[in-house]
Amino acid sequence: MYKKLIFEISKPGRKGYTLPENDVPKKQVDDLLPEKYLRQSPPQLPEVSENEVVRHYVNISIHNHHIDKGFYPLGSCTMKYNPKVNEVTAAMPGFRNTHPHTPEQFSQGSLELMYDLAGLLTEISGMESTSLQPAAGAQGELTGLLMIRAYHDKQGKPRKKIIVPDSSHGTNPASVTIAGYQSVNVKSNENGTVDLDDLAKVIDEDVAGLMLTNPNTLGIFEDQIIKIQKMMHDAGALMYMDGANLNALLGIVRPGDMGFDCVHFNLHKTFSTPHGGGGPGSGPVAVSERLEPFLPKPRVIKENGQYRFNYDYPDSIGKVHSFYGNFGMLVRAYTYIRMHGPAELRAISENAIINANYLLSKLRDHFELPYDSPVMHEFVVSASRQKAKGARAVDIAKRLLDYGFHAPTIYFPLIVKEALMIEPTETETKETLDEFADALIKINEEIDTDKDTVLTSPHKTPVKRLDDAKAAKEINVCYNG
Numbered sequence: 001m002y003k004k005l006i007f008e009i010s011k012p013g014r015k016g017y018t019l020p021e022n023d024v025p026k027k028q029v030d031d032l033l034p035e036k037y038l039r040q041s042p043p044q045l046p047e048v049s050e051n052e053v054v055r056h057y058v059n060i061s062i063h064n065h066h067i068d069k070g071f072y073p074l075g076s077c078t079m080k081y082n083p084k085v086n087e088v089t090a091a092m093p094g095f096r097n098t099h100p101h102t103p104e105q106f107s108q109g110s111l112e113l114m115y116d117l118a119g120l121l122t123e124i125s126g127m128e129s130t131s132l133q134p135a136a137g138a139q140g141e142l143t144g145l146l147m148i149r150a151y152h153d154k155q156g157k158p159r160k161k162i163i164v165p166d167s168s169h170g171t172n173p174a175s176v177t178i179a180g181y182q183s184v185n186v187k188s189n190e191n192g193t194v195d196l197d198d199l200a201k202v203i204d205e206d207v208a209g210l211m212l213t214n215p216n217t218l219g220i221f222e223d224q225i226i227k228i229q230k231m232m233h234d235a236g237a238l239m240y241m242d243g244a245n246l247n248a249l250l251g252i253v254r255p256g257d258m259g260f261d262c263v264h265f266n267l268h269k270t271f272s273t274p275h276g277g278g279g280p281g282s283g284p285v286a287v288s289e290r291l292e293p294f295l296p297k298p299r300v301i302k303e304n305g306q307y308r309f310n311y312d313y314p315d316s317i318g319k320v321h322s323f324y325g326n327f328g329m330l331v332r333a334y335t336y337i338r339m340h341g342p343a344e345l346r347a348i349s350e351n352a353i354i355n356a357n358y359l360l361s362k363l364r365d366h367f368e369l370p371y372d373s374p375v376m377h378e379f380v381v382s383a384s385r386q387k388a389k390g391a392r393a394v395d396i397a398k399r400l401l402d403y404g405f406h407a408p409t410i411y412f413p414l415i416v417k418e419a420l421m422i423e424p425t426e427t428e429t430k431e432t433l434d435e436f437a438d439a440l441i442k443i444n445e446e447i448d449t450d451k452d453t454v455l456t457s458p459h460k461t462p463v464k465r466l467d468d469a470k471a472a473k474e475i476n477v478c479y480n481g
Helices: 026-032 050-061 084-090 108-125 137-154 171-178 196-202 225-234 243-248 327-363 384-388 393-402 430-449 451-455 468-473
Strands: 009-011 014-017 129-131 161-165 182-186 207-213 238-242 262-264 285-287 299-303 306-310 379-382 419-422
Touching: 084 327, 108 129, 108 285, 108 299, 108 306, 108 327, 137 171, 137 207, 137 238, 137 243, 137 262, 137 285, 161 171, 171 182, 171 207, 182 196, 196 225, 207 225, 225 238, 238 243, 243 262, 243 327, 327 379, 327 419, 327 430, 384 393, 393 419, 393 430, 393 451, 430 451
Parallel strands: 161 182, 161 207, 207 238, 238 262
Antiparallel strands: 009 014, 129 285, 262 285, 299 306, 379 419
């Protein structure tokens, strides 16, 4: 039963207004709210019309750059468009109003969605089974590593090391350390892929597995993946795939078919759930038969035509989330997958690959290309030439803001000096890609003709160029109006 509270609205020169007598008595309100929390004077609110209030907040909102406002070419982050139909389904009362403690018999629709989504992700990845619990890609990584640890412990042969390529995502070595392993680096070759000779040198009986992104953070597909997985499996180690770049593989090739034992999905990167803003995220994990017994519990199963949670998995690593996953994100991802179907999922990856290669073809003559290999859904160029003229990658990134574009990822991966990492995704038009390329080409020309404008940019944003060194030394996150 919901209780109404009485709010007395008072302004100078105006009598207070009290809700009708059939609502909660004022004394009861006073009992609910201690005296020290009650306002002693009217709030100082401005006298403004509704449209002025709306304009105020809209004007604030447009200062932020977001995918509904413009192109967001962040390499590795896959800032793809979030279809509005996802929000419609996630807001359906049966999904929106559900609660983790709702009895199973009253949550059959939600449980069915989770059961079906896990099955779809399992099929897309070519794995044996999937857990929807992890609340982010990084937590998915940790979950996978904990399962790898449980696997080796079950074999009676605990291991201490995880191999991580030098082009890996930053979360990989962090997850390795948190999972209690030692991170062992392996270098890239001249093609930007794993150096097999260097890999062979670091494989020993203490290696538990390899964390590999494929395609890697340079946007290059590891074409020696079958040899790599054989080297690892022959040594008794397992294969973990960072699924951050799965948007390049949908319907084309599956991690399980490449020999991986575990892969996490960034639902925001591949399956169009919201990205950023502090969460919530979602990082489901799919595993091969080797790791299936160790998946988090509970799992949703179907039994006698009904769906229920099953906790009977004695080798499970246990829960990794307070409940069963960030359900609203699962609804959005399920909507996206079912809306497209197998053929269209493949088309998503094909279009992402086409867009990346088209954009690279327009920029390759203006920037240094550190690894001249065919790329998949993203690519990395270097601003080393521009730095030699006095302008760095960060200067180019800040100048892009003046042209109305969010900057791409810069200075990552670390193996590329003055890196600009660009991912257009499949949802951007040729016109947008042309405008973005033209802006970068124009900035390149400005470095020769008007370098000061580049070095002092941005000029058209609410906040101009900051003193990075001062900001690092004197952190101040207060807003002073």
